[in-house]
Amino acid sequence: MIAYLARSVLQGALVILTVGLIAFSMFRFVGDPVATLAGQEATDADRAELTERLGLNDPFPVQFARFLGNAAQGDFGISYRQARPVSDLLAERLPATIELAVLSAIFAFVFGVGFGVYAAINRHGVVANAIMVISLIGVSLPTFLIGIGLIFLFAVFLGWLPSFGRGDVVRIGWWTTGLLTESGRKSLILPVLTLGFFQLTLIMRLVRAEMLETMRTEYVRFARARGIPERRIQYRHALRNTMVPVVTIVGLQLGSVIAFAIVTETVFQWPGLGALFVNAVQFVDIPVMAAYLMFVALVFAIVNVVTDLIYVAIDPRLKS
């Protein structure tokens, strides 16, 4: 098992290194850092001095190692556009994104598994079929249209919920949260629904398919023969065995959650990392782009390791 974990940690490190190389190349080769920092009135001597001071005369591997070292300490330089340290920008916006992503993951998981089990048990029911049709629409609509549709219904037409921003947030140390105020909680609802919807439909369809399969296996029939209540069979025996593929897919889908978070944050003007990244792309703010890229790679690596740990918790056979 240790070897198994070590492998996933190693893989994560490899991804971070590769992405680091891309991020570093962006720094180095897109645009001219010296020209950007020195300004128009710099003399050739100034430029040469700045080139030396930035370490741009060092060999490529040395520069790359320095970049990685700085990145490990959270130092990504200064944003070209906002003239502030990138690490400050990231720290400021991280809580908004994490709150959104975690809440929508919980939402998607709870309702996805719930609906999935329901649709599998009442396979021919009207409600179950309605859920399946809605999920099909959810898969084929682009995220931003779902967000706009929700805004139109709940913010413009019904006027129940705010359509943009985080509302009032409470500051706890460096962390900000919208969960402690009413306007903050209200502002979370639509973005969480939008971001969670795709995941929800995916988990639901998967749980349903897996459940249908498991309910046909020998051990479920055997459990019935032993007189175990149906509900207990469904949740203790069958559901647990459907969870391994579900966790795999949820882990693999994390990438799309990040992608959909970019879109969701833009639709709802959510002050998170995704919106920051889109702005950075629009204005070619390379340090912010590079930092976001490294952040995504880090999240990937961590989620991979956590997914592997969850496997072991779900499936005791992996412990040996």
Added chain:
Amino acid sequence: MAVQSVSETGEVGKKRASLFARAWDSDIAYSFRSSPVAVGAAFVTIVIMLATAFAGFITPQNPFDAATLNLMDGFTPPGEAGAGSGMTFSLGADSQGRDMYSAILYGSRVSLLIGLASTIFSLALGVSLGLIAGYVGGRIEALIMRIADVQLSFPAILVALLVFGIARGLIHPSLHEQMTFAVMTIAIGLSNWAQYARTVRASTLVEKRKEYVDAARVIGRRPLSVMVSHVLPNVTGPILVIATVNLALAVLEEATLSFLGVGMPPTQPSLGTLIRVGQQFLYSGEWWIILFPSLALVTIALSINLFGDWLRDALNPKLR
């Protein structure tokens, strides 16, 4: 069974069905004819493609020629006559008096062109890399497939945003508007090649062990010609399916990027740009500016997808 007709040239001497009759009689054509969904989806796709191709002839105005616009027509609701020009706006007019019906057809043309161009680009790139990886093997294969792995674990939107940002940094700002089409094509194309490469590599590995490849090699064909004229024709089946599904994805990806403001500029809008512009009027009640482009986008994506679904089933030997 087959429609018997003498071939035009008459050289063959035997009775041979014409190309069209043979195509009409094939398994695929039969499956197509007996699937109403496939026929409907193909019909809608073709109608939309023709309508966008001949947009100039069937629209009342050229929506991006400022001379034909009348500001007094701004915000004309669907089906009413404009206050300025007096012409009837079947789908309403936007803030500048632009006919939405014309704007949607021109916008769909941009969307579809980028979708097609980027699909062809990623297909060419992915198929070549997959062929090389599968046929040559060794280190080149390992390198290509590793890159494909990293690429596949990152969401397409993220890759496209990144490529777009880098291209922006490399291209001189004065050329940005003219180059957007090419940049978008490359950005979306680069985010989708890996799937082709994986599929083609897998089938190439199977094909290259077959006798006809050995035979071609024995008679002295060069590796490149073996790859292109012997292996390639035998691995094209699955590529077609991926390409169809990818076309829908590419159209949606383009729309998402343009919606984020990282795509086609308002001077040459795609459907995504139109939706982005329309979002500003969501709150003030001019719903037609956003609704109709959204419907057009969903219709295009859905009909291509449904056609792709049918194609996947039709070409899948297991389902025959």
